[in-house]
Structures are given as C-alpha cells and as structure tokens.
Amino acid sequence: MSSPIQQDRPELRKVIQEMVDSGFVGVSLRVHDERGTWTGSAGASELGGTARPPAGGHVRIGSNTKTFTATVVLGLVAEGRIALDTPVDDHLPEFGLDRRITVRMLLQHTSGIFNFTGDFDPDGTYVPGIPATTAGQEWVEGRFTTYAPEELVRVALAKPARFEPGAGWSYSNTNYVLARLLIEQVTGRPVAEEMRRLILDPLGLTGTLQPTAETGVPAPHAHAYYRYEEDGQARTVDVTAQNPSWISSGGDMISTTADLHTFISALVGGRLLPAELLAEMLTPESKAGYGLGVFVQEVPGGGTVITHNGGMAGHAALMYSTPDGGTTLTAALNYVDDAALSLGPAFQQATQRLVAEVFGTPAP
Numbered sequence: 001m002s003s004p005i006q007q008d009r010p011e012l013r014k015v016i017q018e019m020v021d022s023g024f025v026g027v028s029l030r031v032h033d034e035r036g037t038w039t040g041s042a043g044a045s046e047l048g049g050t051a052r053p054p055a056g057g058h059v060r061i062g063s064n065t066k067t068f069t070a071t072v073v074l075g076l077v078a079e080g081r082i083a084l085d086t087p088v089d090d091h092l093p094e095f096g097l098d099r100r101i102t103v104r105m106l107l108q109h110t111s112g113i114f115n116f117t118g119d120f121d122p123d124g125t126y127v128p129g130i131p132a133t134t135a136g137q138e139w140v141e142g143r144f145t146t147y148a149p150e151e152l153v154r155v156a157l158a159k160p161a162r163f164e165p166g167a168g169w170s171y172s173n174t175n176y177v178l179a180r181l182l183i184e185q186v187t188g189r190p191v192a193e194e195m196r197r198l199i200l201d202p203l204g205l206t207g208t209l210q211p212t213a214e215t216g217v218p219a220p221h222a223h224a225y226y227r228y229e230e231d232g233q234a235r236t237v238d239v240t241a242q243n244p245s246w247i248s249s250g251g252d253m254i255s256t257t258a259d260l261h262t263f264i265s266a267l268v269g270g271r272l273l274p275a276e277l278l279a280e281m282l283t284p285e286s287k288a289g290y291g292l293g294v295f296v297q298e299v300p301g302g303g304t305v306i307t308h309n310g311g312m313a314g315h316a317a318l319m320y321s322t323p324d325g326g327t328t329l330t331a332a333l334n335y336v337d338d339a340a341l342s343l344g345p346a347f348q349q350a351t352q353r354l355v356a357e358v359f360g361t362p363a364p
Contacts, residue, residue: 009038015353016042016331022346024335026053026222030257031358032265033327039257045222047236047336054220056258058207059332060244061317062251062310064260065210066176068199069249070107070293071267072191073179074277075198077103081186084280088178091185095153095178100165103182106175107292108285114159115172116152117247122162130155130246136228136339139313143242146213149177152248169287173250180249191249203266207256213245217254217315222334224314236336239314251310257330260317265325268306282306282323300360309351313337318351322359329358 009031016027019042026043041052076082082091084104089097098112105111118129130152156174163170180191187194192210200208209218217240226239244252255263266272273281284296295307307320318331331354335343 006038007035011357012038013040015357016040019350022350023343024333026334028053028057028257028332030261030330032261033358047225053222053332053334056256057332058218058221058254058256059317060217060312060315061253061255062312064308064310064317064319065249065251065253067293067308068195068253069176069179071272072183072194072198073107074273074281074292076183076186078274078277088182091182092178095157098165105165106179109171109175109290110166110169110285111175112161112163112165112168112170113172113174114156114162116156116174127159137230140226140228140237140239143239144215146243147245149181149248152177169285169290173247176250177248199272203262205259205262208253208259210253211244213243215241215243224334225336226314227336227338242313251312257332260319260330261328264319264321265328268321268323269325300356303359305355305359320355327359329354
C-alpha cells in the first residue's frame with residue numbers, strides 16, 4: 001500500500017528557508033496536525049555541501065534531555081520509589097545539600113543551586129562554571145574529556161546558592177545532573193537503562209539514546225560546528241563527535257524529529273505517566289512558566305503549548321505540542337556555534353515564527 005502524498009506547506013518551507021538565510025547550516029522540520037504529517041528540510045547537512053540534512057537524521061537534542069529525565073523521575077514516583085516533596089539529601093547525602101531542596105525543586109529549577117556551565121549573579125555579573133565552558137578554544141580542545149556527574153555537581157556546590165530553596169527560579173543544568181544521580185541511586189542502574197525501561201522501549205524509540213561518554217552520533221546525521229579565535233584568526237571545527245559527559249543529563253541525549261514527536265505526544269497524551277503526575281508536570285511555576293521538565297507557554301492568538309528546546313554545540317532540537325498531543329512540531333538544526341552564542345537571537349526569532357505558524361496566528 002503506497003503512502004499518502006504529503007500536502008505541500010509553502011508557509012513552512014518559507015520559514016525554514018528563512019532560518020537558513022539567517023545563518024543556520026541546515027534545518028529539518030516535522031509537523032503533525034489536522035492536515036496530516038509534513039516533513040521538510042532546508043540548507044545543508046555539511047558546511048559547503050549541497051546535500052540537505054537527512055530525513056530522519058540523528059541530532060544532539062540538548063536540553064530536551066531534561067523532559068526525558070523528568071519523565072523518568074516521575075515514573076519512579078509513580079512506582080513509589082521516590083517522592084516529589086522529600087529532601088534530595090535523603091537519597092544523595094554525600095553532597096551535603098540544603099535539606100530544604102526537594103526532588104520537585106530539581107525538576108522545576110527552583111532549588112537555587114548554581115549552574116555548573118556558568119551562571120549570573122543578581123547584579124548581572126557572569127560567573128563561569130567548569131573550565132570547558134569558559135572559552136571557545138578551550139572547549140574545542142577539551143571536548144573529548146570525560147567528566148563524572150559527581151564532579152559537575154561539586155563544581156556547582158562550591159559556588160554560593162542563587163537564592164533560598166523554593167524562593168526563586170533559575171535554569172540550572174546542575175538540577176538535572178542531580179536528578180540523574182537520584183535515578184541511579186534509587187534504582188541501582190545506569191540512567192540509560194531506566195530511560196529504556198520507562199520510555200524508549202515502551203514507545204519504540206529506536207532512534208533515541210542516552211550516551212555517557214560515547215563520542216559519536218549514529219548515522220545518518222547532519223554535522224555540527226564550533227567557531228573560535230586562535231592567534232587572531234577565526235577557526236571553524238566539526239564538533240559532531242564530542243564527549244557529552246561535560247553536560248551529562250543537562251543535555252546529553254540524541255534523538256530524531258520522529259522520535260521526539262512520538263515522545264511528546266505520548267507524554268502529554270497520558271501514555272507514560274498517571275494523570276495526577278502528568279497534571280503536576282504540566283503545572284507551571286509563576287516566574288518562568290516552567291513545570292517539571294517542560295515549559296508551558298501561551299502562543300499568539302490564544303492557546304498553550306508544552307515545550308522544551310535545546311542546543312548542544314552546533315546541534316539543536318525543537319519540541320512543541322498542544323496539551324492534548326494533537327499538534328506537534330519537532331525540528332533538528334545544525335549550525336556553527338561559538339562562545340558568544342551568536343545565533344541566539346536568530347534561534348529565538350525562528351522558533352517564534354514556527355510556533356506562530358503551526359500553533360497560533362501567523363506573524364505578518
């Protein structure tokens with residue numbers, strides 16, 4: 001039986017081409033809505049190449065990892081292995097954490113713990129984190145270094161807390177490294193095994209994996225790049241291969257746009273968590289609209305999306321869904337990253353355009 005012919009979506013093709021024109025090397029987009037499934041790509045798989053990013057290609061999904069990790073923690077809550085409002089110190093006493101910090105605070109970024117990849121003081125002063133994230137060249141040259149999760153946590157805990165536990169909101173990768181260690185402590189198994197047991201195997205996500213220190217990305221994939229200055233000269237390096245232990249469960253997973261669609265639609269559709277825990281996950285705190293591992297955002301023209309995006313040194317992924325899972329947008333991006341995050345504004349503008357086009361009233 002032949003597959004149905006994909007309906008043309010010129011408005012989506014226009015937006016992803018505009019993303020390439022704004023500086024991205026390549027973009028692959030997948031949309032599921034009442035008009036069916038649409039996939040398309042623009043740009044190139046490699047700098048200077050002509051081949052488009054591969055359909056179904058693998059991509060480092062960055063902070064979308066946090067949604068997967070939060071789902072595993074909540075799965076263990078459903079099994080009675082963890083309680084959301086107990087002190088993390090009960091399970092991980094070796095760190096001497098403030099006893100007021102709960103499991104919920106880790107997942108919601110309300111713990112106040114310093115972000116080991118760098119953070120800002122209240123007066124706006126930037127405070128660097130681990131050495132690998134302080135300079136472009138240093139990161140490139142050290143990108144195959146292996147960091148233990150405990151090492152990342154101790155770097156963070158050596159810095160003053162951002163605020164009293166529960167008194168504010170501050171995005172911190174450290175929270176999710178602690179969540180990883182919590183999963184492993186409670187189950188006695190590596191986080192990747194629990195990820196497979198609770199999410200990947202039940203959903204058949206064969207294109208998704210959680211490496212520890214493995215450096216490669218499965219084929220097919222587009223290439224990721226990083227630019228830095230050396231001796232006054234700009235150098236651009238292919239960094240598709242890297243050791244993701246420097247970010248750990250703050251953003252180390254690899255997936256595809258198809259798997260991200262399956263995951264987010266199953267999650268919000270109630271296939272992975274009991275209704276009461278899903279409701280808690282999707283209830284945002286007031287300062288940044290962050291639930292437990294997801295942002296809950298209003299969209300132009302009314303309505304709400306459940307989302308998390310992530311960037312990972314030249315790779316990025318987008319993941320959006322309506323609360324019922326009926327409409328989803330997932331995307332894989334490859335680009336030239338740098339220490340100044342030069343493509344940050346273009347990234348924000350492009351995602352807003354895509355969300356408006358798919359979920360809201362399109363921008364003029």
